[in-house]
Amino acid sequence: xxxxxxxxxxxxxxxxxxxxxxxxxxxxxxxxxxxxxxxxxxxxxxxxxxxxxxxxxxxxxxxxxxxxxxxxxxxxxxxxxxxxxxxxxxxxxxxxxxxxxxxxxxxxxxxxxxxxxxxxxxxxxxxxxxxxxxxxxxxxxxxxxxxxxxxxxxxxxxxxxxxxxxxxxxxxxxxxxxxxxxxxxxxxxxxxxxxxxxxxxxxxxxxxxxxxxxxxxxxxxxxxxxxxxxxxxxxxxxxxxxxxxxxxxxxxxxxxxxxxxxxxxxxxxxxx
Numbered sequence: 001x002x003x004x005x006x007x008x009x010x011x012x013x014x015x016x017x018x019x020x021x022x023x024x025x026x027x028x029x030x031x032x033x034x035x036x037x038x039x040x041x042x043x044x045x046x047x048x049x050x051x052x053x054x055x056x057x058x059x060x061x062x063x064x065x066x067x068x069x070x071x072x073x074x075x076x077x078x079x080x081x082x083x084x085x086x087x088x089x090x091x092x093x094x095x096x097x098x099x100x101x102x103x104x105x106x107x108x109x110x111x112x113x114x115x116x117x118x119x120x121x122x123x124x125x126x127x128x129x130x131x132x133x134x135x136x137x138x139x140x141x142x143x144x145x146x147x148x149x150x151x152x153x154x155x156x157x158x159x160x161x162x163x164x165x166x167x168x169x170x171x172x173x174x175x176x177x178x179x180x181x182x183x184x185x186x187x188x189x190x191x192x193x194x195x196x197x198x199x200x201x202x203x204x205x206x207x208x209x210x211x212x213x214x215x216x217x218x219x220x221x222x223x224x225x226x227x228x229x230x231x232x233x234x235x236x237x238x239x240x241x242x243x244x245x246x247x248x249x250x251x252x253x254x255x256x257x258x259x260x261x262x263x264x265x266x267x268x269x270x271x272x
Contacts, residue, residue, distance in 0.1 A: 034142025037117030108170025
């Protein structure tokens with residue numbers, strides 16, 4: 001029987017290295033995420049890939065062990081087949097399943113976290129097709145959408161601001177980019193009605209970015225007011241630096257000299 005112990009150790013080492021590669025993002029790592037929502041979706045996808053890969057490796061080695069028992073060893077050919085199976089599994093799960101780019105109709109659906117994550121993933125898919133200045137605005141939008149999502153978690157789905165946000169995030173932003181992408185590449189920098197398509201896209205995205213920031217600030221006003229009121233109460237309840245300094249001075253004395261009572265005592269002691 002051929003001794004395949006060393007070869008099996010090499011295969012195990014290759015499997016462990018492939019699993020680490022999967023956990024770090026595979027051989028084809030995704031581009032930088034524009035926000036925490038899209039980054040979380042990608043992490044979830046990578047975790048699933050790593051799980052699938054680990055399951056495939058376990059299946060391969062269980063099969064190898066069973067074949068070794070039945071056939072009294074798998075020989076060099078069997079070891080090579082196992083190695084090829086490991087490589088094939090690494091290749092497959094380094095590329096699949098991919099993170100699905102949401103459709104436009106899905107952007108305004110779901111809870112705030114889902115809406116933010118979908119929109120960020122959709123914007124990331126559009127980023128390579130936009131001018132550099134517009135791509136930078138899209139990256140800034142990712143950070144703003146993260147902040148907006150935090151505020152939306154604190155309000156009810158029936159709040160008027162929720163419909164406004166769904167319209168802004170799920171309609172106006174993607175519609176602006178879609179309209180730009182419908183224009184042929186060679187026409188995007190030509191003057192038309194007083195401006196180019198590139199310039200209009202950048203102007204529109206800048207306005208939309210400002211609007212997202214405005215909505216976020218408006219939703220945060222209540223929390224900011226509550227914090228200011230609480231801070232004033234704590235100053236009143238426990239005192240600030242000025243009150244502490246005043247209390248310290250009181251402990252050290254007011255600085256007013258006490259009256260000299262020695263003469264009065266001598267007068268009292270003199271005989272009549």
